[in-house]
Amino acid sequence: MDELLSVGEVSRRTGVAASALHYYESIGLIQSQRTSGNQRRYPRHMIRRISLISVAKHLGIPLADVDDALRDVPMNRPPTEDDWRRASTRWKAQLEARRAELERLENALVGCIGCGCLSMKACSLVNPHDALAATGPGPHRLLGDAAAGEATRR
Amino acid sequence: MDELLSVGEVSRRTGVAASALHYYESIGLIQSQRTSGNQRRYPRHMIRRISLISVAKHLGIPLADVDDALRDVPMNRPPTEDDWRRASTRWKAQLEARRAELERLENALVGCIGCGCLSMKACSLVNPHDALAATGPGPHRLLGDAAAGEATRR
DNA sequence: GTAGAACCTCAAGTTGACTTGAGGTCAATG
DNA sequence: CATTGACCTCAAGTCAACTTGAGGTTCTAC
Numbered sequence: 345m346d347e348l349l350s351v352g353e354v355s356r357r358t359g360v361a362a363s364a365l366h367y368y369e370s371i372g373l374i375q376s377q378r379t380s381g382n383q384r385r386y387p388r389h390m391i392r393r394i395s396l397i398s399v400a401k402h403l404g405i406p407l408a409d410v411d412d413a414l415r416d417v418p419m420n421r422p423p424t425e426d427d428w429r430r431a432s433t434r435w436k437a438q439l440e441a442r443r444a445e446l447e448r449l450e451n452a453l454v455g456c457i458g459c460g461c462l463s464m465k466a467c468s469l470v471n472p473h474d475a476l477a478a479t480g481p482g483p484h485r486l487l488g489d490a491a492a493g494e495a496t497r498r
Numbered sequence: 499m500d501e502l503l504s505v506g507e508v509s510r511r512t513g514v515a516a517s518a519l520h521y522y523e524s525i526g527l528i529q530s531q532r533t534s535g536n537q538r539r540y541p542r543h544m545i546r547r548i549s550l551i552s553v554a555k556h557l558g559i560p561l562a563d564v565d566d567a568l569r570d571v572p573m574n575r576p577p578t579e580d581d582w583r584r585a586s587t588r589w590k591a592q593l594e595a596r597r598a599e600l601e602r603l604e605n606a607l608v609g610c611i612g613c614g615c616l617s618m619k620a621c622s623l624v625n626p627h628d629a630l631a632a633t634g635p636g637p638h639r640l641l642g643d644a645a646a647g648e649a650t651r652r
Numbered sequence: 653g654t655a656g657a658a659c660c661t662c663a664a665g666t667t668g669a670c671t672t673g674a675g676g677t678c679a680a681t682g
Numbered sequence: 683c684a685t686t687g688a689c690c691t692c693a694a695g696t697c698a699a700c701t702t703g704a705g706g707t708t709c710t711a712c
Contacts, residue, residue: 350688350689351688351689352687352688352689361670361671362688362689363670363671363672364669364670364671366670366690366691367669367670367671371669379678379679380678381677381678381679381689381690382677382678382689382690382691383677383678383679383688383689383690384689384690396603396606396607399599399602399603399606400603401669402599403558403596403599403600403603404557404558404559404560405558406558406668406669407668407669408668428607431607432607435607436604436607439600439603439604439607440604442557442600443597443600443601443604445553445556445557446557446593446596446597446600447597448553449550449553449554449557449593450590450593450594450597452550452553453550453582453585453586453589453590453593504658504659504709505658505659506657506658506659515700515701516658516659517700517701517702518699518700518701520660520661520700521699521700521701525699533708533709534708535659535660535707535708535709536659536660536661536707536708537658537659537660537707537708537709538659538660555699560698560699561698561699562698
């Protein structure tokens with residue numbers, strides 16, 4: 345029932361390279377049990393965690409963010425529904441922001457840019473809060489708040 | 499009217515570091531004119547291109563993809579609306595796919611996982627086409643088609 | 653016409669996310 | 683019980699996307 349999977353098996357099932365699994369383990373993103381002979385054995389529930397990591401990575405989300413999001417999801421036992429729910433609420437805002445930004449990019453390409461406001465001056469998508477308006481006229485940003493914060497922080 | 503901007507000015511306006519602009523130029527993602535003294539001068543319309551690059555990068559989209567998407571957007575003259583439209587249709591599918599995948603991830607976290615189908619066995623979000631069903635029972639993938647292709651290709 | 657800020661090139665360093673390889677061990681099968 | 687494939691560790695290499703630094707030039711403002 346709680347059969348354990350070898351690294352190769354997990355790799356096959358998740359599409360994540362064994363070397364990547366080693367790496368994830370080295371940075372504490374996943375964990376494994378060991379056989380008496382020191383070989384990794386993964387409980388089934390790790391598959392889900394690894395799958396999520398894989399999707400996130402495929403989306404270009406840094407592993408540090410993933411680590412942060414999954415911090416409270418336990419690895420020593422199968423996570424409960426509540427464990428996942430807690431993690432999801434933590435992560436959802438980030439994902440939502442990212443999705444919104446993607447939408448803004450799509451809009452900037454096909455909507456805003458395609459619609460005639462090529463100069464970007466009046467477009468609300470470009471300058472949501474006019475945070476940089478003081479810098480003078482001209483196009484300023486497509487980026488959302490998070491990005492704007494980042495840009496000014498450095 | 500077609501005043502040219504120095505690298506520092508562009509950096510300030512886009513939030514992209516001057517060194518990054520140098521780098522983008524070195525890989526052909528952007529171009530600049532030069533003064534008699536060999537300093538970079540950017541036409542205004544480059545700001546938009548650089549802003550798009552910046553947003554894309556912030557979303558974790560590889561520069562190679564961005565380069566591909568912007569390949570047909572001219573740099574030696576202000577792109578026309580049609581130039582942008584062509585680029586946008588090329589890019590839109592990719593962005594759409596990415597957004598869809600993000601949505602799948604969100605759903606996998608708050609919807610699917612939160613809704614009780616924790617075992618991932620029956621969830622349509624997880625195994626959209628049952629492409630890997632032959633590999634045996636158990637959870638297989640959250641990834642879309644593109645990712646599945648990539649996973650099997652290697 | 654000169655000081656200082658901004659700029660130039662080029663090489664090397666950095667970070668994230670891995671992969672590859674060497675050299676050796678473990679486990680399932682005939 | 684020996685072989686063969688899967689696995690182990692650890693160090694080094696790779697690739698993208700930059701940043702940093704050295705050493706020198708240009709621009710702008712007084």
